[in-house]
Amino acid sequence: MSSNYRYRNCFLLLTSTLTVMAGATIAPALPGMLSAFSGYPNAEWLVKSLVTLPALVIVLLAPLVGWVVDKSHKKLVLIISVAIYGVAGGSGYLLNESLLAIFIGRLLLGVAVAGVMVSCGALIADYFSGPERAKYMGLMAAFGSFGGVVFMGLGSVLAGFSWQLPFTIYFVALLLLPFIWFFITEPVIAQQPATEAKESGASLLAGQQADLQLPQQSPRQSPTAIKNSVLTLCCAFACIEVFALYMMPIHFPFYYSDVTNIAPIGGLPLAGMIITWMLLVMSLVSFNFAKLRRGFNYYQLQIAGLSLVALGYLFIAFKPVFSLCFFSATIAGVGLGIMRPNVVMWVMSAIPPAHRGKAMGAITSSVFIGQFISPLLTQPIVQMWGYSAVYVSVALLLFSIALVVAIGTALVSRYTAKVGV
Template sequence: MAASLTTMANATIAPALPGLERLFAGDPNAALLTRLLVPAPSLSVALIAPLAGIAADRIGRRRLLLFGVILFVLSGCAGLVLPDLPTIFASRLVLGVAVALIMTAQTALIGDYFTGDDRNALTGLQISARNLGGLVFILTAGWVATISPRLPFAIYGLAAAFLPLMWLVIVDPPRLAQASGAKLAGDRGDYHRWLLPLALLVLLQGTTNMIFFIMPTQLSFFLDAQGYDSAIMTGSALGVLMLSGGGCALLYPRIQRAVGYAGIFALGYGAMALGFLMLLFASTTPAIFAAVAAIGAGYALVSPSFVALALNLAPGQKRGLAGGILTASIFIGQFCSPLLSTPVIAGFGYANLFAGTAGLLAIMTVTAALTGGAGWLRRR
């Protein structure tokens, strides 16, 4: 349930963006602000998540999770009544604080509750829950956005139904006691042991999310330019993306055991590259759906690996911090996505954006494949 909220946070209002731009056409910054409403929570998450991680390690995961869900409902639904785009944008920033608390707590809890293959399986289920939850929320948003561009904000209220079960079920594990005389995580030696690899992982995850977030921030405008009913078509296309991702994420543990982490990255980035290449030439609805399905499948394959690898790297006493940094990287990438892609579209068009993105993903695919091949040769 907590995982499903992260997709709801950003992408739920994507089908309503053209309608919101028309509703607030009198605002001179309407074009930019409407595009920033989707990734706006990402800015807050990027700033707050590391601090939330420290808090999770010190005061416990349960409190952060429950408070985060309450704040999520209040700030998410605020767009129903707020009078203008700047105040709606501000409410989206508060929503990001809620998401930072939720995601940091849930990532740390996965590390606390599960180990080994069970942890890998749970990270796959986490991504599947994000996608399948997103499917329901975005399809609903696409439908209600045809009635009013404000109505998708009401969907955030559904999170209130999750609170009673979370209150009953989520518990903090016993505090991890440190062995007497053991070196504290965070000493200089430990920085080299886990923080430096984690930093590289964070950079890769931020780049991955920046690429993927072209979908919810730009797809509606691309479809609008193609002559589609953008609200319905965007909701349907993003629904296909989420359904594809949810299904592939369920297969993640089996695929990861078969090909390893490098193989997972090669397959995932290859699928995303293929999807953007298909989108470049897509001229029919089925072709667009096939393209976004490939992108969703590829993203769902690589995403669980970031969580699993980070939790494997971080010592138990620092899982909250690792989860916070990892969460921040996701949303930094998401926030930067429209800031980089919008000027590219304005200067070179959607075709060049899709072609350049496919090329970058192809390079990432080859790099992952070569890394996996080198590792296999060393083992032989």
């Protein structure tokens, strides 16, 4: 691999870390912002909504951004998105006297994040194929998780000095712009490799891998219908994965503090340490996704991921002591680290290059839908039966989904064997 390719891959992965900063970076600054804008009507609601506002925009606009990516140059979309990201995200620091200006900046930030997520995923899918694509999809997920740990920690430190300072972290995007311009190239789309063309039919619906030699699909099956089925399935899995992930930052700090009275270590709450550890485990597993994928198909990896997260949450519900929660977070982190790159790799292998932008847009929307519905669906359970019940409920839900997927896999495998694909 030439040095230009190494730089290209490096800066593309670094750019993919920007997506995790969208909401989490300013979360530690919310109390200070509330004090600064306490004179506004509904100030508490407005300030808290600044965290989730970009996600709402992403849900609504990611499919449109995906269409734009397919119809234009992916590199150009990425450059424009990164530029908007830096300016809109950092505007909260410069325009800190106007809540309306910060609100508008957060709206534009959502547009930028959608552009970065969709174009980065589509570029990686176009640059690589087979095992290399699996490797870099895993790296993209790993860099995102590592970035979450770093930027959340940095945002917490800066918020201790001033609520405006966490907004300066968004200016990092502007430092990446010249490197994106020089090293990231517009991909030249060649004809889809034979193995991927074969994979794009019923074989993908059966969850088989790209590097296997597969017979041609049956004329009785519609390639478009099968690809749409794969995309729909992967969107559902992406939504479920983020729904499960957000169980930890939303509920675990309150659950842990309710049942323990252990003092923080080095000033850091133990619940935060456990969540950070889970993110690190996710990163390490995603980093090695290409190795994990060998010998397993997409369905098998998805079933394993769902089952591991469910098992981890069951342990957390059993007794939230530090050692058991640490072990449980490790198990759940492994499962989450498997699911994230597996879903993106699966859908990018099924969708032809001309439609990968729209596919990434659909996946991106699904990710943030999962983020939205996680508190909406789980908080009523907490209010009625408590935190332990909500972890048990989600664990049983994930186990049930894994069982349905396993049964579905068996049925699809029998069908594909019957029709001779």
